[in-house]
Amino acid sequence: MAIQQLLDPAVLGRLTSMELVARTVVDGVLTGLHRSPFFGFSLDFAEYRPYVQGDDPRFVDWNVFSRTERTYIKRYLGETNTHLVILLDTSASMGFKGRAPQTKLQYAKYLASSLAYLSTRQHDATGLICFDAAVNDYRHPSTRPGHLQSILHTIDQAEASKVTNLELPFDHFRQYVSKRGLVAVISDFYYDPETVVKGVRPLAFQGHEMMFFQILDPAEIQPDISEATVLEDMETGDLLEVSSDFAKREYPERMRAHMENLKKTVQGIGGDYVLLDTSRPLDLALREYLLFRQRRR
Amino acid sequence: MTLLSPWFLLGALGVGLPLWLHLLQRENPVRLPFASLMFFEKRTQSTLLQRQFRYLLLLAARLALIALLVFAFAKPIWERPPTTVLSDIPSLHLIVLDTSMSMRFGDRWNRAVESAREIVNGMDAQDQGQILSTGPSVSVVTNPTREKAELLAALEALKPTSSRNSYGDVVEAVRSLIPNPDTPVEVHLISDFQNAAMPGRFSDVALPTVAQLDPVDVGSPDDENWAIESVKGSLRLVGQEKPRLEVTVAGFAPEPAQKTVSLEINGQTIASKSQEVPAMGRASFLFEDFDAPAGFSRAKLTLSPSDDLADDDVRLVALDNSDPDPILFVTNDRRRRDALYYESALNASKAAVFKVKTSSPGEAERLDPDDYALVTLSDVAQLSAGYEQTLMDYVRSGGSVLITVGPETAARGPCR
Numbered sequence: 001m002a003i004q005q006l007l008d009p010a011v012l013g014r015l016t017s018m019e020l021v022a023r024t025v026v027d028g029v030l031t032g033l034h035r036s037p038f039f040g041f042s043l044d045f046a047e048y049r050p051y052v053q054g055d056d057p058r059f060v061d062w063n064v065f066s067r068t069e070r071t072y073i074k075r076y077l078g079e080t081n082t083h084l085v086i087l088l089d090t091s092a093s094m095g096f097k098g099r100a101p102q103t104k105l106q107y108a109k110y111l112a113s114s115l116a117y118l119s120t121r122q123h124d125a126t127g128l129i130c131f132d133a134a135v136n137d138y139r140h141p142s143t144r145p146g147h148l149q150s151i152l153h154t155i156d157q158a159e160a161s162k163v164t165n166l167e168l169p170f171d172h173f174r175q176y177v178s179k180r181g182l183v184a185v186i187s188d189f190y191y192d193p194e195t196v197v198k199g200v201r202p203l204a205f206q207g208h209e210m211m212f213f214q215i216l217d218p219a220e221i222q223p224d225i226s227e228a229t230v231l232e233d234m235e236t237g238d239l240l241e242v243s244s245d246f247a248k249r250e251y252p253e254r255m256r257a258h259m260e261n262l263k264k265t266v267q268g269i270g271g272d273y274v275l276l277d278t279s280r281p282l283d284l285a286l287r288e289y290l291l292f293r294q295r296r297r
Numbered sequence: 298m299t300l301l302s303p304w305f306l307l308g309a310l311g312v313g314l315p316l317w318l319h320l321l322q323r324e325n326p327v328r329l330p331f332a333s334l335m336f337f338e339k340r341t342q343s344t345l346l347q348r349q350f351r352y353l354l355l356l357a358a359r360l361a362l363i364a365l366l367v368f369a370f371a372k373p374i375w376e377r378p379p380t381t382v383l384s385d386i387p388s389l390h391l392i393v394l395d396t397s398m399s400m401r402f403g404d405r406w407n408r409a410v411e412s413a414r415e416i417v418n419g420m421d422a423q424d425q426g427q428i429l430s431t432g433p434s435v436s437v438v439t440n441p442t443r444e445k446a447e448l449l450a451a452l453e454a455l456k457p458t459s460s461r462n463s464y465g466d467v468v469e470a471v472r473s474l475i476p477n478p479d480t481p482v483e484v485h486l487i488s489d490f491q492n493a494a495m496p497g498r499f500s501d502v503a504l505p506t507v508a509q510l511d512p513v514d515v516g517s518p519d520d521e522n523w524a525i526e527s528v529k530g531s532l533r534l535v536g537q538e539k540p541r542l543e544v545t546v547a548g549f550a551p552e553p554a555q556k557t558v559s560l561e562i563n564g565q566t567i568a569s570k571s572q573e574v575p576a577m578g579r580a581s582f583l584f585e586d587f588d589a590p591a592g593f594s595r596a597k598l599t600l601s602p603s604d605d606l607a608d609d610d611v612r613l614v615a616l617d618n619s620d621p622d623p624i625l626f627v628t629n630d631r632r633r634r635d636a637l638y639y640e641s642a643l644n645a646s647k648a649a650v651f652k653v654k655t656s657s658p659g660e661a662e663r664l665d666p667d668d669y670a671l672v673t674l675s676d677v678a679q680l681s682a683g684y685e686q687t688l689m690d691y692v693r694s695g696g697s698v699l700i701t702v703g704p705e706t707a708a709r710g711p712c713r
Contacts, residue, residue, distance in 0.1 A: 096332035104332070190333035220332055231331040239328065242337045254336040 098219020
């Protein structure tokens with residue numbers, strides 16, 4: 001099976017273990033990269049590897065070359081001094097499933113698991129906050145053995161319910177995480193961007209690097225409503241009769257404006273914004289994360 | 298209003314089906330869960346309300362359709378309010394008197410006439426009366442009149458006949474005699490109401506709504522009667538053939554009775570047979586091995602002891618023991634094939650016996666047509682003038698000539 005196929009959410013949905021999902025995604029992404037982000041400059045030797053075209057010649061071990069007349073790359077374990085906290089939105093709206101093969105929450109869980117796995121493999125301390133109207137689960141950032149399994153289990157148990165309140169998790173974060181690090185917020189962000197930034201801005205001032213993954217189903221970006229329909233809000237239960245004309249013309253414009261507004265607002269505080277379509281593979285999100293981490297190094 | 302088939306109203310339970318479907322649809326409105334309605338706006342004109350209104354209209358139409366179908370199957374009949382009782386509107390009294398043979402039974406006729414008299418005498422001064430009789434067909438005895446004396450005189454002149462009655466004919470006559478839909482009509486049917494008078498279809502006795510029926514039954518369920526119902530057998534005797542008569546006697550009585558049937562020929566009693574006639578049943582009396590005189594004989598069959606209706610206790614039949622009727626068959630066919638066909642056709646009839654003599658036109662001129670009951674000219678194109686005159690004289694004196702045409706007469710041209 002091709003690696004790209006393994007990153008397909010429909011394929012991942014057949015895997016029962018969240019750890020297996022995370023490992024499959026991360027390995028699949030890393031296999032496609034030219035340069036491994038794990039290896040860097042440190043005193044901890046990792047391994048030798050035959051030189052291939054594209055490798056930096058500065059890393060060639062010339063001593064070995066002089067003895068064997070073969071070029072080997074000497075690799076060391078990368079150092080880490082940061083941590084990653086994942087804020088996972090488990091509100092009822094995340095349970096929506098439109099044209100994608102799985103719900104938004106399921107996709108978000110794949111992403112959160114993959115980020116946690118990747119972060120742990122890079123020896124970053126990884127933490128987790130699951131929230132909806134309140135903070136449901138909190139795992140403090142840690143690198144101790146077994147912590148990844150704890151995080152993956154927590155992610156696996158998360159279920160979509162209640163309404164969203166983005167202010168609470170950020171308050172919680174400020175109270176319990178004082179060390180600077182990376183913050184990945186995974187949500188559909190049906191929230192006023194200014195309110196989001198209001199909660200996030202103190203974190204940015206504290207030196208945290210923020211990533212915002214907005215998870216949306218294709219049906220949310222362009223709804224399939226061909227006639228006047230009564231829509232039920234999954235969080236509030238409110239009913240609203242909408243016309244197909246509005247759903248086809250006005251709604252996509254409003255949604256696009258919201259996404260643009262969110263992106264600008266997030267970028268205004270130095271954060272990164274990634275829009276994720278739940279029908280697309282996860283590699284885009286992980287690549288964004290890796291680039292983001294590399295930039296912050 | 299009345300219903301002819303009220304059980305069909307149970308079909309009204311069928312209205313529950315569209316009602317249930319409607320309620321089912323109401324309980325499950327189409328709701329599409331969506332992540333957030335943050336960017337949606339309420340439609341200004343609710344199609345949901347329009348749809349609900351449309352559903353209500355559709356439901357009403359379905360319920361009305363089923364109710365109408367059920368109502369139609371229940372066959373409703375609207376009765377017009379009785380108008381004949383209004384005293385200020387003059388009524389027409391149609392007095393229909395049954396004059397069939399069964400009215401001769403006992404004193405039925407006298408009672409019928411007496412009932413008719415009472416009706417006439419009970420008429421209001423402005424009411425009109427008209428008398429009808431029913432046998433053998435419905436006859437208008439009087440025109441509509443207010444003169445009671447004229448009506449009573451007409452009653453006195455009526456007598457029962459030997460025919461049968463038909464209530465279908467009575468109703469048909471009443472329909473034609475109603476002057477206009479606004480005139481109240483009372484039909485006084487005075488009869489013994491024999492079952493045999495009922496028509497095949499019940500609808501044939503339905504009176505117009507403007508007419509009110511007043512049945513006057515002069516019969517009695519305890520009346521007993523026995524009748525010679527039919528006489529079958531060989532009434533035309535040929536040669537030495539013996540006559541044979543089978544007489545069927547019908548009994549209309551709750552108990553069996555011993556009955557005797559006597560046969561008289563030309564006033565002379567030939568034989569008598571006795572046997573029991575079962576209750577409400579029939580018995581056959583067989584007469585055979587007796588001699589019938591030559592020529593025509595009058596045979597009289599009499600049922601005894603007699604009952605209150607003597608007319609159906611006697612039956613007359615004619616016995617024909619004469620020689621076969623001679624027929625002269627004139628033809629030019631030498632092979633005589635047409636004569637063979639003609640004679641075979643005549644012999645196929647059991648009611649008469651014929652003796653056919655075949656001859657050519659030349660031979661026929663030497664024969665006297667008065668010796669024959671019938672002269673048949675089979676495709677004879679030409680006769681001598683003398684024989685033509687002979688045949689014309691024969692016809693004038695009561696003789697019969699049958700002329701058939703064929704190829705020869707057609708070739709000769711139109712007959713003179």
